[in-house]
Amino acid sequence: MPTIKPFPNFFSQTDPSILHDITTVTDYLTQYYNATCYIVGGAVRDRLLGRECKDYDIECFDISVEDFETAMVHLGAQGVGKSFFVYKYHLLDISLPRKEKKVAQGHKGFEVTLANNEREASKRRDFTINALMYDIQNEKILDFWSGLDDLEHKILRVVNESSFIEDSLRVLRAMQFSARFGFKIEEKSCTLCQNIALDDLPKERIFSEFEKMFRAEYLHYGLYYLLQLCIFEKLFDVRMERGNFIQLSRELQKYQANFEDELRDYYFLFISKSYWDIETGELLDRLGAPNVYYKKLATTLPATLTVSFIANLALKEGIMSYVGNYHPKVRILAKHLDVWDKPFDRGVTPTELMAEGFKGKALGDELDGRTQEKIKSLKEK
Numbered sequence: 001m002p003t004i005k006p007f008p009n010f011f012s013q014t015d016p017s018i019l020h021d022i023t024t025v026t027d028y029l030t031q032y033y034n035a036t037c038y039i040v041g042g043a044v045r046d047r048l049l050g051r052e053c054k055d056y057d058i059e060c061f062d063i064s065v066e067d068f069e070t071a072m073v074h075l076g077a078q079g080v081g082k083s084f085f086v087y088k089y090h091l092l093d094i095s096l097p098r099k100e101k102k103v104a105q106g107h108k109g110f111e112v113t114l115a116n117n118e119r120e121a122s123k124r125r126d127f128t129i130n131a132l133m134y135d136i137q138n139e140k141i142l143d144f145w146s147g148l149d150d151l152e153h154k155i156l157r158v159v160n161e162s163s164f165i166e167d168s169l170r171v172l173r174a175m176q177f178s179a180r181f182g183f184k185i186e187e188k189s190c191t192l193c194q195n196i197a198l199d200d201l202p203k204e205r206i207f208s209e210f211e212k213m214f215r216a217e218y219l220h221y222g223l224y225y226l227l228q229l230c231i232f233e234k235l236f237d238v239r240m241e242r243g244n245f246i247q248l249s250r251e252l253q254k255y256q257a258n259f260e261d262e263l264r265d266y267y268f269l270f271i272s273k274s275y276w277d278i279e280t281g282e283l284l285d286r287l288g289a290p291n292v293y294y295k296k297l298a299t300t301l302p303a304t305l306t307v308s309f310i311a312n313l314a315l316k317e318g319i320m321s322y323v324g325n326y327h328p329k330v331r332i333l334a335k336h337l338d339v340w341d342k343p344f345d346r347g348v349t350p351t352e353l354m355a356e357g358f359k360g361k362a363l364g365d366e367l368d369g370r371t372q373e374k375i376k377s378l379k380e381k
Helices: 018-034 042-049 065-075 120-122 146-153 169-181 187-194 203-214 219-228 231-235 241-259 261-275 280-287 291-296 308-314 328-336 350-355 359-381
Strands: 002-006 034-039 057-061 078-081 086-089 092-095 098-102 108-114 134-135 139-144
Touching: 002 280, 018 034, 018 057, 018 065, 018 092, 034 042, 042 134, 042 146, 042 231, 086 120, 092 261, 098 120, 108 139, 139 146, 139 308, 146 241, 169 187, 169 203, 169 219, 169 231, 203 219, 203 280, 219 231, 219 241, 219 261, 231 280, 261 280, 261 291, 308 328, 308 359
Parallel strands: 057 092
Antiparallel strands: 002 139, 034 057, 034 134, 078 086, 086 092, 098 108, 134 139
């Protein structure tokens, strides 16, 4: 029997338009087919953690495949994974309960069949905190795997070992969940992850999980489990000495308060790139990172920060666009030079130089020369 937690105000923080869609779908399914509908997966976890959620999954029980498909057609839902019994209705994912069995290599090599009941359906989930189900009609949470306790104690624990090891992506999910929520991975689950090979994962799936970690609140947790779960070693053949780990972990925690939201995706790699025994470009290649990452990580912070470095860096745009802006001295110099949110004032414009008779290469050389003269004068002050 599951643990049951009454939760009458579950939707009190849900976006009104999303709640309208949930009500439309579930009212129709219950009224015309007597189906039982649950909110499942991350939405239940996030609601209990007090986090905003816009991704809602509805799982429908006590309805046949034929009736379910007929209902989806009536609602205008689009099949996005019909072999997995999954439909999309605006922002909602609607599905039948299922179980999965690995039958071939790769992340698509699963055989999907219908689950017979709520416990069996929730057993396919990766971690106990993601296996919680909210009974919409009866306003209560069903917990078959002690997920409520694990949420309270901030623990990531595998639901079912035999199914967990069939999907290697779950090792990366463990890492990014830890970084996002500040949760520790239970010891047995940690050992299980360490023994799973990651060589079947395509780059786009690898990067997708890393990207979630890059945006996370607890980057030092992500770093710890990148190493503890042997993720960096398996994917990039890279290790890190304990002393470097401690120093990098401290840096991430020290500077995180200075991170700008627009650049949050890039800070982890920018700060950590000097600690890994791998070229940044090669690391990004293996990650399958978008081109913008190469640009954002191109300029490294020098050991000694100077007025000249900051001024030259800000010739085209303000320092607020530079990923190294988390460093206190960078911020101080940028604001001193008034280049935080705008380019450095060269003291002369190309138009003014053209009026003086400069053109072509000579104009560019003169602009550069006068710019460096102004920067030099600032250095001497």
